[in-house]
Amino acid sequence: xxxxxxxxxxxxxxxxxxxxxxxxxxxxxxxxxxxxxxxxxxxxxxxxxxxxxxxxxxxxxxxxxxxxxxxxxxxxxxxxxxxxxxxxxxxxxxxxxxxxxxxxxxxxxxxxxxxxxxxxxxxxxxxxxxxxxxxxxxxxxxxxxxxxxxxxxxxxxxxxxxxxxxxxxxxxxxxxxxxxxxxxxxxxxxxxxxxxxxxxxxxxxxxxxxxxxxxxxxxxxxxxxxxxxxxxxxxxxxxxxxxxxxxxxxxxxxxxxxxxxxxxxxxxxxxxxxxxxxxxxxxxxxxxxxxxxxxxxxxxxxxxxxxxxxxxxxxxxxxxxxxxxxxxxxxxxxxxxxxxxxxxxxxxxxxxxxxxxxxxxxxxxxxxxxxxxxxxxxxxxxxxxxxxxxxxxxxxxxxxxxxxxxxxxxxxxxxxxxxxxxxxxxxxxxx
Numbered sequence: 001x002x003x004x005x006x007x008x009x010x011x012x013x014x015x016x017x018x019x020x021x022x023x024x025x026x027x028x029x030x031x032x033x034x035x036x037x038x039x040x041x042x043x044x045x046x047x048x049x050x051x052x053x054x055x056x057x058x059x060x061x062x063x064x065x066x067x068x069x070x071x072x073x074x075x076x077x078x079x080x081x082x083x084x085x086x087x088x089x090x091x092x093x094x095x096x097x098x099x100x101x102x103x104x105x106x107x108x109x110x111x112x113x114x115x116x117x118x119x120x121x122x123x124x125x126x127x128x129x130x131x132x133x134x135x136x137x138x139x140x141x142x143x144x145x146x147x148x149x150x151x152x153x154x155x156x157x158x159x160x161x162x163x164x165x166x167x168x169x170x171x172x173x174x175x176x177x178x179x180x181x182x183x184x185x186x187x188x189x190x191x192x193x194x195x196x197x198x199x200x201x202x203x204x205x206x207x208x209x210x211x212x213x214x215x216x217x218x219x220x221x222x223x224x225x226x227x228x229x230x231x232x233x234x235x236x237x238x239x240x241x242x243x244x245x246x247x248x249x250x251x252x253x254x255x256x257x258x259x260x261x262x263x264x265x266x267x268x269x270x271x272x273x274x275x276x277x278x279x280x281x282x283x284x285x286x287x288x289x290x291x292x293x294x295x296x297x298x299x300x301x302x303x304x305x306x307x308x309x310x311x312x313x314x315x316x317x318x319x320x321x322x323x324x325x326x327x328x329x330x331x332x333x334x335x336x337x338x339x340x341x342x343x344x345x346x347x348x349x350x351x352x353x354x355x356x357x358x359x360x361x362x363x364x365x366x367x368x369x370x371x372x373x374x375x376x377x378x379x380x381x382x383x384x385x386x387x388x389x390x391x392x393x394x395x396x397x398x399x400x401x402x403x404x405x406x407x408x409x410x411x412x413x414x415x416x417x418x419x420x421x422x423x424x425x426x427x428x429x430x431x
Contacts, residue, residue: 012188020191023194023198024198024373032202040196043195044199047192047194050186052144054348056141059149059150059352061153062153062180064160064172065173068161068172080400081289081293081394084396085293085296086333089299090302091227092223093333094326095223095231096223096303097326097328099307100307101310103219105216107213108201109363109370134148134151144351145355150334194373197369219307219311220304220374220378221377224300224382232392240399242411250279250411255275258387260383265387269290273287276394285398286398293393301336303385304378305349305350306353312359312363312366312367313354331356347371
């Protein structure tokens with residue numbers, strides 16, 4: 001038993017990114033050299049099965065818990081920051097739709113004829129959508145109907161917020177933490193799952209499949225970089241009428257780079273709070289705005305959900321019209337706001353978007369697995385975009401108030417004061 005504990009501890013202590021890279025390498029090697037070892041494919045099947053089992057519960061509990069306690073103690077001052085968070089997330093999803101329709105990247109997926117059925121018109125889309133929304137919540141959880149799961153989670157979340165005692169909300173928060181913990185355990189299986197999935201894919205499609213994965217990754221990275229370098233600065237400029245790039249690059253250096261390696265918006269909250277303090281923001285304000293941003297400011301997650309779900313649709317032969325694509329932008333925005341704070345959390349919300357497009361659950365979970373394969377880069381950059389955006393727009397919202405009250409916004413002076421404050425703190429510690 002002690003030996004097993006030591007092995008498990010050694011396994012967990014190795015960074016997940018490194019373990020996934022090793023699993024990827026093993027899967028490629030065995031797929032090319034030992035294709036007869038078909039039993040390795042079971043690891044991928046188990047991993048996908050575990051994801052399919054936990055994903056509906058994850059969406060339901062996270063959204064229910066978030067809405068049951070959201071808004072308590074928030075005044076009108078936070079209307080602007082909430083609007084900014086939701087606006088940028090929607091714009092990121094809409095950008096992803098446009099880019100996905102331009103390039104129409106397809107990825108190797110196992111598709112049956114039954115998977116290719118899709119709504120034929122806008123009327124049918126809304127009919128199916130409305131029927132899915134009112135499906136029995138227990139049935140929705142069993143069937144993996146994410147539209148129904150999301151609908152009932154929102155309804156119950158608002159009901160609990162208005163009627164339940166604080167102790168009930170705390171129970172829901174504990175339950176949310178427990179589900180997130182289970183998700184973390186499932187993700188620990190990712191190296192084995194990736195090994196099995198890559199082994200199966202190599203045997204079926206050959207090494208050429210990585211060309212398609214590379215194209216998908218380029219679309220994801222391109223959308224995220226464009227959002228960070230163009231969309232977000234433009235919004236900051238509209239509010240502050242100043243060159244936004246000093247603030248944008250400052251937030252990337254102090255928040256985005258740490259988030260890139262932690263791969264968790266939740267884990268980066270203390271870093272962001274310190275950065276807000278250094279930027280001279282009001283603590284009563286950013287102490288709420290930053291945790292809120294870690295929940296609902298999910299530009300990178302919206303991009304991931306939209307691009308991969310549309311790639312799954314294109315790969316399945318599903319025809320997606322512009323009306324469904326616009327609807328997908330709203331769904332991706334709402335779904336991204338419920339993304340788990342752990343690494344790879346947004347990938348588990350892809351089936352919700354896929355269900356809107358008429359993509360089957362099996363194909364959707366294969367797309368999720370592809371997300372894990374490219375997640376070494378995708379998830380790191382996604383988290384960097386999300387976390388740095390939390391501070392960028394928290395600062396933008398407060399600086400715009402400064403401007404309304406006639407206070408000058410000088411980034412050079414703000415950064416200078418930050419360095420002076422840090423030097424003062426270091427001197428105090430030495431004393």
